[in-house]
Amino acid sequence: MKALLLCASHNDLGLIRSLRKIGYEIICTGNRRGLAGEKYVDEYIQMDYSDQERVLALAREREVDAIVQCCNDYGVYTAAYVAEKLGLPGYDPYETILTLHNKDRFKAFAKEHGILTCNTQCFGNMEEALKQAEAMDLPIIVKPSDASAGNGIHKIEKREEARAYIQDAFEYSRNGRIVIEPFLEGSQHGFCTFLKDKKVIVYCSNDEYSMINPYRVEIDTYPASDHEDVHKILISQIEKMADILNLKDGIFHLQYINVNGKPYILEVMRRILGNMYSVPSTLLNGFDWDYWETRCRCGLSIDQIPLSCREEGFYAYKTLVATKNGTIKKIELLPEYEKYVIGKHMIRKPGDRIDNYKSQPVGFLFMMFSSKEEMLRVLIKNYANGMVVTDETFAGKGAADYGKNTGNQNINALL
Numbered sequence: 499m500k501a502l503l504l505c506a507s508h509n510d511l512g513l514i515r516s517l518r519k520i521g522y523e524i525i526c527t528g529n530r531r532g533l534a535g536e537k538y539v540d541e542y543i544q545m546d547y548s549d550q551e552r553v554l555a556l557a558r559e560r561e562v563d564a565i566v567q568c569c570n571d572y573g574v575y576t577a578a579y580v581a582e583k584l585g586l587p588g589y590d591p592y593e594t595i596l597t598l599h600n601k602d603r604f605k606a607f608a609k610e611h612g613i614l615t616c617n618t619q620c621f622g623n624m625e626e627a628l629k630q631a632e633a634m635d636l637p638i639i640v641k642p643s644d645a646s647a648g649n650g651i652h653k654i655e656k657r658e659e660a661r662a663y664i665q666d667a668f669e670y671s672r673n674g675r676i677v678i679e680p681f682l683e684g685s686q687h688g689f690c691t692f693l694k695d696k697k698v699i700v701y702c703s704n705d706e707y708s709m710i711n712p713y714r715v716e717i718d719t720y721p722a723s724d725h726e727d728v729h730k731i732l733i734s735q736i737e738k739m740a741d742i743l744n745l746k747d748g749i750f751h752l753q754y755i756n757v758n759g760k761p762y763i764l765e766v767m768r769r770i771l772g773n774m775y776s777v778p779s780t781l782l783n784g785f786d787w788d789y790w791e792t793r794c795r796c797g798l799s800i801d802q803i804p805l806s807c808r809e810e811g812f813y814a815y816k817t818l819v820a821t822k823n824g825t826i827k828k829i830e831l832l833p834e835y836e837k838y839v840i841g842k843h844m845i846r847k848p849g850d851r852i853d854n855y856k857s858q859p860v861g862f863l864f865m866m867f868s869s870k871e872e873m874l875r876v877l878i879k880n881y882a883n884g885m886v887v888t889d890e891t892f893a894g895k896g897a898a899d900y901g902k903n904t905g906n907q908n909i910n911a912l913l
Contacts, residue, residue, distance in 0.1 A: 500525060501796060502557050504547040504577060505568035506535030508845055512776050512788030513566055514538050519789065520796065525560055527553065534845070548572035550579045557584060564588065564796035569770050571599045571644065577795070587797020590768065594743050598766050601677045602643040608763065611742055614735055615763045616755075618679040624668060627676060631660045637681040640664050642671035648713030649857070653681055684757035686764075687722045689732050690771065690779060692790065694747050694800060696740035698733045700807045702779040702787075706753070707878060711856040715773060716817045719873050720782045721809040728754075728761045735763065748794035749787065774843060777864050778813040812867040814877055818844075820855040824888030829860065832885055838865040838876060852888055860886045 501522040503513060514535045517524050526539040527547045536542045547553055547568065553576050557565060565586055567577035574595055581589040589595070597603045602620035607613070620643065621627035631638060631654060640663050642650040650670025652663035667676040685705065692700040703722035706715045736750055751771055754761040769791075770776060776787040785807040793800050818829065826848050831839065844861035852858055867873035 499563045501564040502562040503566045504573040506533040508534040509569035509772050511535050516789040516792035550576045554580045566795045574769050588795040590746050600643050602675050616679050618677050620677050622675045627664050639681050640667045640678050642667050643675040644673050645670040651713040682755045684755040690751045693750050700785045710819050719814045720778050724756050749791050774862050778815050781813050783807040783809050812873045814865045816863045817859045818861040820852045820886040820888050822888050822890040823852050823855050824890030826850050827887045829886050839863050840866045
């Protein structure tokens with residue numbers, strides 16, 4: 499059997515492992531050479547996986563039995579498109595994927611069907627968006643409808659910021675659409691679930707912290723502090739969407755803001771998560787998210803899937819990021835972290851160049867704790883950065899001194 503995997507980044511390593519375990523020959527595309535998983539696949543073809551027609555032609559040429567999306571929304575679009583064209587199993591209809599993964603379409607769908615989300619307005623025109631932003635009470639959030647990893651997202655607090663921030667959001671949007679919505683004061687969380695027959699059978703929850711870049715998650719702690727209060731609400735919302743859209747089995751993830759005990763869904767996705775999310779989430783509940791997701795995308799039976807997984811223990815990942823642009827001089831683990839780190843994965847090394855430290859992760863630490871209080875004390879209350887030192891890093895401070903000012907809306911709510 500042959501499977502076409504759409505990328506081989508560090509986030510896709512679990513998919514490669516799962517395809518190997520199942521016994522597939524792996525043909526893989528990727529936008530550049532040297533990706534973490536390239537050496538583990540049978541054939542690597544440098545190709546833009548967002549180019550749907552090229553990927554479709556490749557899938558036809560190689561007569562693949564399955565196509566497996568990667569950890570990127572454009573990979574999901576392409577996989578669903580190719581699967582629909584070739585009659586391959588495992589995917590929701592292409593239009594359904596577009597509805598779920600584009601913020602403007604999802605918010606319109608949510609509004610129509612009474613899904614818990616904030617009042618969002620969508621725009622394809624700069625001047626119309628600017629006019630609306632000037633009429634709204636501040637602060638507001640502006641986002642590209644189709645970007646990820648926090649790109650092009652801005653909080654507008656002053657009228658004079660609106661034009662530049664809206665223009666930047668448009669520049670990051672491939673489909674030329676943005677959304678504007680009220681800024682919600684609350685704590686941010688993730689809720690990852692697995693659907694079988696349109697019912698949630700497993701879930702994993704986490705708190706999200708964005709320290710260096712307010713719109714790119716740097717730390718996730720598991721489980722979420724509010725999971726016992728809101729997970730039933732979120733499950734009902736997810737199963738409602740699954741019924742309306744007749745969703746296939748597999749991962750259904752969402753991010754939400756908890757405002758005084760009420761969850762507001764920010765966005766949803768049907769794919770594995772970034773920042774190697776599945777490493778701590780698998781430790782949390784013993785569920786192999788990558789393996790069962792891979793089986794679904796390949797159209798294989800999941801009749802033997804475990805149904806008794808529960809959240810147990812306290813885990814986290816911390817993204818290693820630089821505090822300045824420049825060439826990486828050294829990467830060192832803070833001594834106070836040593837007793838908690840149970841694994842790590844490095845993406846960059848000394849000698850590599852950092853051009854945008856707010857958006858370029860250097861690696862990930864996977865950590866285990868004895869209690870929620872210990873985890874929050876070590877990672878959040880005593881937050882420190884500076885493990886990645888560049889040649890432009892300000893001299894005179896110790897590693898633990900960097901990043902003390904987090905400005906993160908989660909902290910007061912969760913400590």
